[in-house]
Amino acid sequence: MTEAFVRAARTFLDAHLPPRAPRSATDRVALLEEIDSAREAETLRAAKRWQALLYDAGFAELDGERAREFAALLAEYEVPDLQPLLVGLHIVAPAIREHGSAELKARYLPRLLRGELTACQLFSEPDAGSDLAAVRTRAVREGEDWIVTGQKVWSSGAHHADLGEALVRTDPDAPKHAGLTLMLVDMRAPGVEVRPLRQMTGGASFNEVFLTGVRVPDADRIGPLNGGWKAAITSLSSERAALGGAVDAVPPDLVERLAEQARRRGLAGDPAILRRLGRLRAALAAARLTGQRADLDPAAAASISKLLVNRAVAQAVETASAVLGPALAADTGDGYAWTEFVLGSPALRIAGGTDEIQRSILAERHLGLPRDPR
Amino acid sequence: MNELRALVRAFCADTLPMSAVRERLGAGYDPALWRRFAGELGLAGLAVPEEYGGAGQTLAEVGDVQMELGRALAGLPFLSSAVLATYALLGCDDEDARKTWLPRLASGETTGTLVSGDVRVAGGRLSGTAAPVLDGATAGLLLVVAGDGLYVAEDARRIRLESLDATRPLASLTFDGTEARRIGGVPSPxxxxxxxxxxxxxxxxxxxxxxxxxxxxxxxxxxxxxxxxxxxxxxxxxxxxxxxxxxxxxxxxxxxxxxxxxxxxxxxxxxxxxxxxxxxxxxxxxxxxxxxxxxxxxxxxxxxxxxxxxxxxxxxxxx
Incomplete structure (x- = not known):
């Protein structure tokens, strides 16, 4: 069975993708995929083409074992970057699938999953970060529509998104978790304004989104009125699982590339460097294996794996510093690409629920410790 | 938790509550308890193939047992005898040694340990000291790594060591021209x-x-x-x-x-x-x-x- 699957997958991949080219030591090694704006349109087109091929051939949504087998095969090919579609695929689609009406699912799900539509999240606000349920963006009913006004922030890909998954307040008098509704905003509707935010990396992959009297049909609501918190949790958990479970944020050849840098600098046999590389290998293996554990509650596995990825990334940063030395601080022509990795590392501890939030989740839900004040 | 782990957890809860662990601090394990572990549970020979009187299980099951023994801080000689000595014998070149020792390790009649340290070999005799050795004071079978080989040693001068972890007995073993028989190369760690x-x-x-x-x-x-x-x-x-x-x-x-x-x-x-x-x-x-x-x-x-x-x-x- 599995052999037949692997054969079919290989035939498909051979037909559509070139074999993976060897990497060079000077290639980019970024944690945050920041697509430069000149290439962005082309990257988006390529992502959509590739996702449509995957979807039509039945490889877009695979279960655990097959997903692993397929991922292993993918490593042998030059694979188009699906990054511009990930929010739609792994964050927005799961909420629609679980909470949306039949009509909403029919309207958006196939197009999202096929990569025809891209999506962004409109969750966080300037005063609602880790305390997401404090969102203040208001939606007021007007006939069959909602009129939405407020400010959203940290919206990755909002500048190219077709749809925004917005968490808005529909009942200001209800307790804060009970007055929220989730809805899909047409990002090209009048009143939607997207402003890029420049990050510490210098790039701009996320945005502020200003919503001023934006009209949203009630038919585009995800889940029940004032039931938005539960629907939003589905998105957050899916995001956590996608981020942590796959350990995808970390370049798969991270250790090999650091080892290669060590060799180029005559540090190949240095015991201190070998120990750092060994620790890093172990930390990455721990993150990867824990994310795949079948005997763990999936939510716990996702939170633990995310914290383990961040521990590994911190070790990778230390190792890069020890191996590269001054080449990390100035572009001497060899190794400066690692600055992108170092500069991206703080983001992983913040995005998708900060490390602190993950620890509270684990302590409360999985160890049974008292809840934080809310 | 699988059945094997549940079995070992229950055994430890019954026979090795913390009060019992404390009673034997520094005194080593209770030989009668090891015989029960071997006889009633059949776990001393967990990794020993059936043809040598064991249960023929893999390292995965060994890991299950170890996880529970570690949880209980059990001082039983499972790691020394059922893992280190057993796998050293399984990987050696000497079928006679396997036939002689594996059934005895599996039945709990005796225990073995692997001795590794500053031990040299010359003319079939061992010299030098190895420390610390797991359960070295009590093991009936001493498998000694010396040079590029694995040897069965007749005996050694044994001194029980004071140790940081009083739940696990450690010893110093000295060989002084001790007769030994080579049974293979250095075992896999x-x-x-x-x-x-x-x-x-x-x-x-x-x-x-x-x-x-x-x-x-x-x-x-x-x-x-x-x-x-x-x-x-x-x-x-x-x-x-x-x-x-x-x-x-x-x-x-x-x-x-x-x-x-x-x-x-x-x-x-x-x-x-x-x-x-x-x-x-x-x-x-x-x-x-x-x-x-x-x-x-x-x-x-x-x-x-x-x-x-x-x-x-x-x-x-x-x-």
Whole structure:
């Protein structure tokens, strides 16, 4: 069975993708995929083409074992970057699938999953970060529509998104978790304004989104009125699982590339460097294996794996510093690409629920410790 | 938890509660208990093939047993006899040695251990000292690594060592022209490393549970200390350490290989020390007392981490 699957997958991949080219030591090694704006349109087109091929051939949504087998095969090919579609695929689609009406699912799900539509999240606000349920963006009913006004922030890909998954307040008098509704905003509707935010990396992959009297049909609501918190949790958990479970944020050849840098600098046999590389290998293996554990509650596995990825990334940063030395601080022509990795590392501890939030989740839900004040 | 782990957990709860572990501190294991472990449970020969009187199970099952023994801080000679000596015999070139010793190890009639240290061989005789040796004072079969070979030694001058972890007996063995028979090359370190990793992962889990249980009931400033993020987040980090250690130990036992074994041994050792250290810290002053069990895990963690090679040696190997 599995052999037949692997054969079919290989035939498909051979037909559509070139074999993976060897990497060079000077290639980019970024944690945050920041697509430069000149290439962005082309990257988006390529992502959509590739996702449509995957979807039509039945490889877009695979279960655990097959997903692993397929991922292993993918490593042998030059694979188009699906990054511009990930929010739609792994964050927005799961909420629609679980909470949306039949009509909403029919309207958006196939197009999202096929990569025809891209999506962004409109969750966080300037005063609602880790305390997401404090969102203040208001939606007021007007006939069959909602009129939405407020400010959203940290919206990755909002500048190219077709749809925004917005968490808005529909009942200001209800307790804060009970007055929220989730809805899909047409990002090209009048009143939607997207402003890029420049990050510490210098790039701009996320945005502020200003919503001023934006009209949203009630038919585009995800889940029940004032039931938005539960629907939003589905998105957050899916995001956590996608981020942590796959350990995808970390370049798969991270250790090999650091080892290669060590060799180029005559540090190949240095015991201190070998120990750092060994620790890093172990930390990455721990993150990867824990994310795949079948005997763990999936939510716990996702939170633990995310914290383990961040521990590994911190070790990778230390190792890069020890191996590269001054080449990390100035572009001497060899190794400066690692600055992108170092500069991206703080983001992983913040995005998708900060490390602190993950620890509270684990302590409360999985160890049974008292809840934080809310 | 699978059946095997449940069986060992029940056995330990019945025969080795902490009071019993404490009673034998520094005294070594109870031979009668090991005979029950071998006879009633059939676990002394868990990894011994059926043709030699064992259960013919794999390193994965060995890991299950070790996880539970580590959790209970059991001082039984499972690691020395049922893992190190057993796998050394299984991998050696001498069928006579296997036929002679494996059934006796499996039945619990005797125990064996693997002796590795500053031991030289010349003209079929061993000289030198190895320390510390697991269960070296009591083992009936001494398998000695010397030069590029593995030897069965007649006997040795044995001195029981005072040790940090009084739940696990260690000895110094001296050979002085001792007769020995070569039975093969240097045995693979993989089974011992993987099994020790599993044991440490099991110990770490119990230490975490103790810390979390205490954080729920100990109140200060009118609230359980586990309500304060400084403590509850520390507990969450322990869970991260414990599950990561369990993942790596399971990997090393399920897919035995040099990289997995070194990875798991080093990581589980460091994780166990971190968890046992925090377990004392979360208990505060009571955790530093002799009457509390936290120190037993702390000592087991530090003593185990430096067995079979330090974390640094193993990280260097896989780097």
């Amino acid at each position: 993989v089974p011992g490393l993987a099994a020790l990793a599993a044991e440490m992962a099991g110990g770490a889990r119990r230490a975490m549970e103790m810390a979390v249980e205490y954080a729920k009931v100990r109140e200060q400033f009118g609230r359980p200390i586990g309500a304060y993020q400084a403590v509850k987040h520390a507990c969450a980090e322990l869970l991260v350490d414990v599950e990561a250690a369990a993942s790596l130990a399971a990997w090393a036992c399920a897919e035995p290989g040099a990289e997995a074994a070194s990875t798991a041994k080093a990581y589980c050792g460091d994780a166990f020390v971190r968890v046992a250290t925090e377990c004392v810290q979360i208990h505060g002053g009571i955790g530093f007392t002799w009457e509390h069990d936290a120190h037993l895990y702390f000592k087991r963690a530090h003593a185990s981490r430096v067995l079979l090679g330090t974390s640094e040696e193993h990280y260097e190997r896989i780097g």
